[in-house]
Amino acid sequence: MARNILILGASYGSLLGTKLLMAGHNVTLVCRRKTADLINREGTQVRIKLREEPSHRAIFSRDLPGKLDAVVPQDVDVSRYDLVGLAMQEPQYANHTIRVLMIKIATAKLPCLSIMNMPPLPYLKRIPSLAEMDLEEAYTNAQVWERFEPGLVSLCSPDPQAFRPPEEAANVLHVGLATNFKAAAFADDAHNKILRELEADIDALRLDGQDVPVKLKVFDSPFVPLAKWSMLLTGNYRCITLQEPQSIKDAVHRDLKLSQSIYEHVDGVARRLGADPADQVPFAKYAKAAESLLKPSSAARAVAAGAPFIERVDLLVKLISHQLGVPNAEIDRTVQTVDQKLNEKIVEGGSGGL
Numbered sequence: 001m002a003r004n005i006l007i008l009g010a011s012y013g014s015l016l017g018t019k020l021l022m023a024g025h026n027v028t029l030v031c032r033r034k035t036a037d038l039i040n041r042e043g044t045q046v047r048i049k050l051r052e053e054p055s056h057r058a059i060f061s062r063d064l065p066g067k068l069d070a071v072v073p074q075d076v077d078v079s080r081y082d083l084v085g086l087a088m089q090e091p092q093y094a095n096h097t098i099r100v101l102m103i104k105i106a107t108a109k110l111p112c113l114s115i116m117n118m119p120p121l122p123y124l125k126r127i128p129s130l131a132e133m134d135l136e137e138a139y140t141n142a143q144v145w146e147r148f149e150p151g152l153v154s155l156c157s158p159d160p161q162a163f164r165p166p167e168e169a170a171n172v173l174h175v176g177l178a179t180n181f182k183a184a185a186f187a188d189d190a191h192n193k194i195l196r197e198l199e200a201d202i203d204a205l206r207l208d209g210q211d212v213p214v215k216l217k218v219f220d221s222p223f224v225p226l227a228k229w230s231m232l233l234t235g236n237y238r239c240i241t242l243q244e245p246q247s248i249k250d251a252v253h254r255d256l257k258l259s260q261s262i263y264e265h266v267d268g269v270a271r272r273l274g275a276d277p278a279d280q281v282p283f284a285k286y287a288k289a290a291e292s293l294l295k296p297s298s299a300a301r302a303v304a305a306g307a308p309f310i311e312r313v314d315l316l317v318k319l320i321s322h323q324l325g326v327p328n329a330e331i332d333r334t335v336q337t338v339d340q341k342l343n344e345k346i347v348e349g350g351s352g353g354l
Contacts, residue, residue: 002026002066003194006081006110008098010035010044010070011164013087014173016115016181018046018059019214021066023201028081029070030101035170039070046162048175050210056174057207073097078108083194089302090118091309094141106147111191113183115156117232118311119225121145122153126187126222129273133323138316140309151187154195157225160214161293177289178213184222192218223275229317230266231286234259235293237314237334239300240341246300248293256287258330265328266317272324303341314338 003025007013010031017027029039043061050057061068074097084105092098105112114120118138122145124130136142161177164170183199185192195218205212238251238259252259263283270280295301299310318335321327 001197003082003198004028004080005083005085006030006076006078006105007085007087008073008101009085009087009089009092010039010170011087011173012115012158012162013085014044014061014171015046015160015162015175015214016085016087016216017068018044018061018064019202019205019212019216020198021061021064021068022059022205022207022212023198024065025198025201026067027069028076029068030073030076031070031170033072036070036072038169039068039171042169042171043068044171044173046173046175048178048213050207051213052210059207073101076101076104078104078110081110083191083198084110084112086112086114086116086120088116090116090311091140091307093144094309099141099144102144103147106149109149109152111186111188111194112148112153113156113195114153115158115181116311117158117228117236117313118316119155120148120153122148122150123155123184123222125150126153127273130320133320135316135319138312138319152191154184154186155222155225156181156183156216157228159228163295163298175214176295177292179289180215180217182224182227183216183218184225185218185220219279221276221279223270223273223279226270226273226275227267227280229270229313230263230280230283232313233266233317233331233334234263234286235290236297236299237338238262239296240303240334240338242337242340245296245304247296248290252287252290259283259287262328262330265321265326265331269317269321269324269326272326273320303338308342310338310342312338 006028008030010029046059047056159179162175199216199218202216235248235252239245302310
């Protein structure tokens with residue numbers, strides 16, 4: 001049975017959207033009007049490298065069995081959808097039209113699968129040791145999440161690395177690292193049934209008889225997506241320096257011993273919260289993957305481009321570490337650097353946008 005999936009965010013969201021379309025499900029992407037018009041006219045293009053092939057393939061939505069459309073936030077009819085994917089950057093949810101849509105989604109009690117790096121606040125409230133912590137400071141506008149029931153919000157670790165090539169149109173996405181989406185289960189069995197269906201359908205996909213990378217993997221543990229925190233704090237946020245941004249590879253490998261100490265500290269924080277070591281990714285595996293990440297992280301590129309707000313997983317982990325009584329000087333230093341660069345942009349009059 002074809003499911004109808006609403007995805008907020010047409011850039012990174014088009015990766016999961018394309019996998020769903022390939023499996024015969026219907027996808028609506030929520031985005032700006034100009035982008036929506038482009039997608040409705042031409043569809044999307046996701047470039048992904050199949051195993052054993054030397055170059056990327058372009059997968060066009062118009063060639064896929066599922067139906068794709070794109071809309072602006074104010075035109076969304078939430079009654080049409082079985083599941084919502086949250087694929088925008090966390091600061092974008094503070095936009096007025098997005099906030100209005102989020103109220104509609106929360107009121108409709110639709111299950112929401114976040115593929116943000118920044119976990120939605122309701123998701124964190126599903127973890128007992130985090131439920132009473134003061135974490136709102138890490139969010140651009142924490143009020144966005146007030147109406148959501150924690151059990152209806154899940155988190156999917158956005159491990160696949162993908163970007164919109166700057167020379168291309170807004171409907172093109174290039175996948176640089178084709179790893180899997182790792183989703184935690186919902187609280188309700190009916191919603192998990194949908195997730196498991198999507199997982200199985202995506203897993204069964206073949207293109208010219210070949211397996212297609214980037215799967216959706218569903219886990220019972222709510223801690224599996226938190227494995228991304230160690231990677232973000234060790235690599236992504238340390239791409240932001242007081243000078244020019246550095247690549248993830250350089251952030252990790254310039255001082256591998258220091259990187260490992262940061263990574264293991266964040267892993268330790270997750271275990272204090274209840275994570276099992278089996279939920280986590282060994283540092284050696286991450287360090288190996290980082291060797292191929294030759295660009296600065298999206299957070300670093302956003303800061304360099306003048307964005308006054310970015311997702312602050314670095315600040316979130318700092319707040320949790322301090323409230324657990326295990327602060328880390330390197331993480332505190334990273335947060336200070338990010339704060340300083342963002343404040344520079346605000347003073348200069350930098351502006352970000354949806």
